[in-house]
Amino acid sequence: MPRVVNEAAYEARRNAILDAAERAVITKGYEQMAIADILGELKISSGAFYHYFDSKPALLKAMVERRADKVEPLILSIVHDPELKALDKLRRSFAVLDREKIEHKQLVFAFLRVWYSDENAIVRQKLYSARIKRITPWLEAIIRQGIEEGVLTTAYPDQAARAVLSLFEDIGFASAELLLGEESSPEDLPRLQRLVEGSADAVERVLGAPKGSIHVASREELTQWLFPAENLAENNV
Incomplete structure (x- = not known):
C-alpha cells in the first residue's frame, strides 16, 4: 500500500x-x-x-524562502486593494519589506554574513531568479496602475519591474559590504544614507515617478543598522 x-x-x-x-x-x-x-x-x-x-545550502535556501512566504500575503493584500492608488501601493509594499527586516534584524545580519559569499553564489542566483518570477507580476501590476493614473511614465512596465528588482539586488550587495565591515564608524552613516537616497532616486527614474515618491529611511532608521543601541552614545551618532 x-x-x-x-x-x-x-x-x-x-x-x-x-x-x-x-x-x-x-x-x-x-x-x-x-x-x-x-x-x-x-x-x-x-x-x-x-x-x-x-544539504546545508538547501536548508539555507528554505530559511530564506520561508521568510518570503510569510511576507507574500501581506504584499498581495496591498497589490489587490482596489481602494489604494499606485504610489500608495509602492510605499506600503516597501514599508512591509522594511518592517520585516527590522523585526528580524539579527537574522538578517546572520544571513548577510553568508548570503553574498562566493560559496553561496549558486543558491543566491536560484533564489534571485525565483524572486524575479514571483514578484515581477505584482510590481508590474502596480506600475501599470500608476501609468493609468498618470503618476508613472515608463513605457515599459514589465522591464521597469525587473529593473527595480535588479536595483534592490545591487543595493543588497552594497549594503552588505558596508554593514558587515569589521568596525562601524560614524563616517559610515553618510555613506549608507547616500546609498539609500541614490537608490530611491534610481527607482523613481526607472518608474518615471515624481521626485520623493519613494520613502527614504531617516538618519535614525539607518543608525540602528550601523550601530548596536549600546554604542550609539559612544559613537555620538
Whole structure:
C-alpha cells in the first residue's frame, strides 16, 4: 500500500527544523552551525533531517524562502486593494519589506554574513531568479496602475519591474559590504544614507515617478543598522 503522509505533521516537523536552524544561525553563524546542532536540539536522527533537506545550502535556501512566504500575503493584500492608488501601493509594499527586516534584524545580519559569499553564489542566483518570477507580476501590476493614473511614465512596465528588482539586488550587495565591515564608524552613516537616497532616486527614474515618491529611511532608521543601541552614545551618532 502507498505510504500515507500526514501533511500537517510533515509541515510541523519541517518548520521545527527551520526554527532550530534560524536560532543556530543567529547564535553561532551559518558557517559554524552544524547539522548535528539541529539534531541535538530536536532529538531527531540524521535520516529524519535529510528527509526534509538534502544539504546545508538547501536548508539555507528554505530559511530564506520561508521568510518570503510569510511576507507574500501581506504584499498581495496591498497589490489587490482596489481602494489604494499606485504610489500608495509602492510605499506600503516597501514599508512591509522594511518592517520585516527590522523585526528580524539579527537574522538578517546572520544571513548577510553568508548570503553574498562566493560559496553561496549558486543558491543566491536560484533564489534571485525565483524572486524575479514571483514578484515581477505584482510590481508590474502596480506600475501599470500608476501609468493609468498618470503618476508613472515608463513605457515599459514589465522591464521597469525587473529593473527595480535588479536595483534592490545591487543595493543588497552594497549594503552588505558596508554593514558587515569589521568596525562601524560614524563616517559610515553618510555613506549608507547616500546609498539609500541614490537608490530611491534610481527607482523613481526607472518608474518615471515624481521626485520623493519613494520613502527614504531617516538618519535614525539607518543608525540602528550601523550601530548596536549600546554604542550609539559612544559613537555620538
